[in-house]
Amino acid sequence: MPSEDFESGSLVELINVSSFMDSGAAIFDSANLRLRAGERVLITAPVASGKSLFLKLLSGLSSPEKGVVFLFGQDIKELDADGLNQMRSRMGFVFQDNILISNLKVVENVALPILYHSTIAHEEAMKRAFELLEETGFSGDAWSLPGPLPLYAKKEVALARALALEPEILVCENIWDFLKGDEKTHISALLNGYHARNSGALMIFTANNENDAEYSRPDRVIRIESGGFIEQPH
């Protein structure tokens, strides 16, 4: 049963969420957060201060000790494995370290979510994957394994894979780290283009600080601090 907030456009909602480290120290202490469709949100926190945990809570990889996480209006805890996978298929993730599947060729990496989650023919999925790679500007060999690719090329492939199913929530984990200025500009333009085409998509950027905020172009900046989410003036 979707929550009322979902009806009002809230795609992600954390209510009174508490999570603790093994030492007992709270990372989140009755934290609340609501992210709506169409927003671009930058979430900042220093290293090891809760960004990864927030993404784990968001994707259902972790459950909070207390509180509730709603995703697309559904309490994650109430979803079975298939239900959770179905929710995840509506999200796209660009990981900080890209995490491409090492035994799949570049184009197969991009086609994988399409092949797994949709019923379109194999040839169609591969064609779409090539188009996505072209859109992201990938200029390497699409039939090579991703391992030896340079970091920026991996980022392009990871972005193409994340956009493959036109996600309603796009999560970019520290996406600007280790990229050069022109590379950041290019990726930023791609993300802006995606948001322009999918104005209802929620884009979540995480970063250690606000140094690269200009590339994320956030509507909201939120800092993880003192166990909660603190809205920053922007």
Next chain:
Amino acid sequence: MTGIIRYLGRSALSWVEVTRAVLGVVSLSLNTFVLKFAKGSSATRSVLFKQIYFTGFEALPIISWIALILGLIIVTQIVNILPKLGAEGLIGEIFVWVVIREIGPVFASVIVIARSGTAIASELGAMKISRELTALEVMGIDTMHYLIAPRVIGTAISVFVLTFYFEIVAILGGYLLAGFGQNIAFSVYINSILEAMSFLEVAVSLLKSLLFGLIIGAVCSYYGLTVERSITQIPQKTTKAVIGSLRLVFVVDAVITFIFFI
């Protein structure tokens, strides 16, 4: 003395634990594969075909060599021993007892453990360390359905086919000696084997091969998935996967032999 008892107790408990986990992997793999047959079929089919290609097709040269040489060795031994026992007519029976009942499925399994079992355990271990399993999960891809089930089922199909192939090549290898060394006509040689072979012999041999394949796929996947954070765990878990597969294959072999042939 108490130290020995404690060691044996610990070993037995870990055995029970691993066996339960392996049975869980087998049943989950079969379940997932059947229940989600249509879901993501193009992606999972590709993993299944790759597994069959690497485990089955690429093993054909080595299987051929070993089967040919083993067939030749076994017939050499039979042809030398039987006349001393006054039982020359038993060549077919003994060949079937040794090759079809036992050596075929066991040797095919040992080769698959050495070639593909190690590959499955180390590949999954490496994928886990590099967080590729997490990436799949976050993409909403059921790792049991996409990664494990095709490996377990692909290995079972491969061992099944390789066993059948091993037995045919071993029969031909045996004929190389029987025909050229001992001047036995091919028809006589084949007839003696066919007469000794019953449906039960072949069915049990292939049943063993299917079970061994499931065991190898499941044990090696299980150990691959138990790699946690350190890259040094990959060779350690791979070794455990090999030893665990061998142990279970021989135990199941003994159980099936007792059930059907005693």
